[in-house]
Amino acid sequence: MDYRKFLGKVESEVLPYFGGASVDAASRRLRVSTPPAPGWWRFDVQGRTATAREPAEPQGLDGLPLVRGHLWGSRLVREGAVAEPVKLLPEEEPPRLSPVRARRWHDGTLVFEGLDFEGEAEGSARLLLEEGRALAEVKAVPASLRAAFGYAVLEGASRALGIRFSPVEVRGQVLCVSEGGRPAAEARLRALATERDAHVREMDARQKALELQAELARLRSQPRHLERQAQGAVRVERALEAAGARLLDTRRLGSERLEVTFGFMGERFISIVEASTLQVVDAGICLAGSDREVTLESLPSVIREAIEDDVLVITRHV
Template identity: 65%
Template sequence: MDYRKFLGRMESMVLPYLGGGTVDSASRRLRVTTSVSPGWWRFDVKGRDATPREPAGPEGLEALPRVRGHVWAGRLVHEGAVAEPLELTPEEEPPRLAPVSARRWHDGSLLFEGVEFETEAEDAARRALEEGHALSGIRGVSAPLRAAFGYALLGQASQELGIRFVPAEVRGRILAVAEGGRASAEECLRHLRQERDVQATRARLAHERAVSAARVAEARQRAVDLTAQHLRRVGQQADSEHRAREALVNAGARPLDLRRLEGNRLEVTYAFMGERFISMVAGDSLQVLDAGICLAGADREVTLDSLPSVIREAIETDVLVVTRHA
């Protein structure tokens, strides 16, 4: 059979477009040829290219795993107090803490499906949130609703105290926050700030040492022929940037941005497990200089290719503390 005649075949697919340059089908990732707004679109697919033709209604959701939880700040809070981004929500936002169902798309994204029937627990939780009370004593509150309430409390306290957080940092303490109310939320955020201050001091000292060492190295390099040095540096920079991106992709992270710094350092921004992280690494060895999370001063014992697994362990054991925000 001559398979070449199928290579130019055009297919029509209805897929969820979440932004960026690609869209995922059940079997492969496709390049989007024309920029459009996020939503459900009918695509003309030819080879690896997908051209959006017209907006469409959702298709194929019933065959996907369903995830139920409660909404908070554009996320779905479900079992295990996990708060994941909820994609393609309607223009009219669901009520705060509303019970919502979503479907797990082939790339792992959670796609909004619909608002489910509410009970008295959601209304009681909203009143408690408005009045700054805790959830203790309120009956019928599920674990996901309790967690969503805790995140909402932290969100209110975060705005007033000016202390940012990401859900993975506080997940292990979120049910205690829900039970303790506003005072517990503020205590949680202040503890998080204290941990960041400690890590920031360590990072500053490490940075000063790195800059000092880099200046010594640069002074020695000035004795080398400038033309040869320039050509070598261009090649090394291109190679280190490529290796940094490749290390992140192989570790399951998605590179977002890369910036060169003085002293042959790289600042890499990447997405992993639903969050964004910024880390600083050595350009030649990809040794971590500042992980962007609290590693108790052990940053230099990690390399960029192993850092995502360290972040995963910190999230799964509820000890994540982010020190550099993307």
């Protein structure tokens, strides 16, 4: 059979585009020739290249895993107080704490499907949130709504205190925050800030010594460092993919280090690694000074364990 006649074949496929350089079909990842605005598009697919042709209505969601929960900002809060980003929300912003349905797309991304019917609990929770009161007095509230309420209280306290947080850093305490209200949220955020400050002081001392070592190494290997940098980006992407993470961006820091931004478990992380070995210099999370015992490939599993043990503290925010 002459396969050359299929090389120019163009197929039409409706897919959700979330941003970036690629789009995921059921069985493969396609390179997007000219990135459109995020949304549902009909793509012309030729080989492994997809070209957006026109906006389209969602297709192919019915057979995908259904995920239900409550909306907190642009995240769906589901069982276990897990707060995942949900993509392609409607232009008209749903009310806070709305019950929502989403489908898990082929690459693991949650795609908005629709709103569920509300009960009395959602309206009561919104009123308490507006009045700055805790949720303890309301009965028969779904766990996902309690968690979404707790995240919303933490969000308000975060703006007031100027202390950033990620859901994975507070997941273990979010139900307590929903019961305790603003005081519980502020206490958790202050504790988080204290842990970060201690980590930063320790890392600053280490950083000065490492910078001196890196500069000496750069001077010794000046003729070869450009070639290693070019190879480094490819190795970073492969290491992260092998660990179940997705590379989002890299930035060169001098001749011997890379700043790596990657997505994992619905969050964004920033780490600094050695360009030649991918050994971690600064994990971007608190590892009690053990950052250099971890490689970029093993870092996602360390992050997963920290999330599951409710001890994750993020020290570098996007």
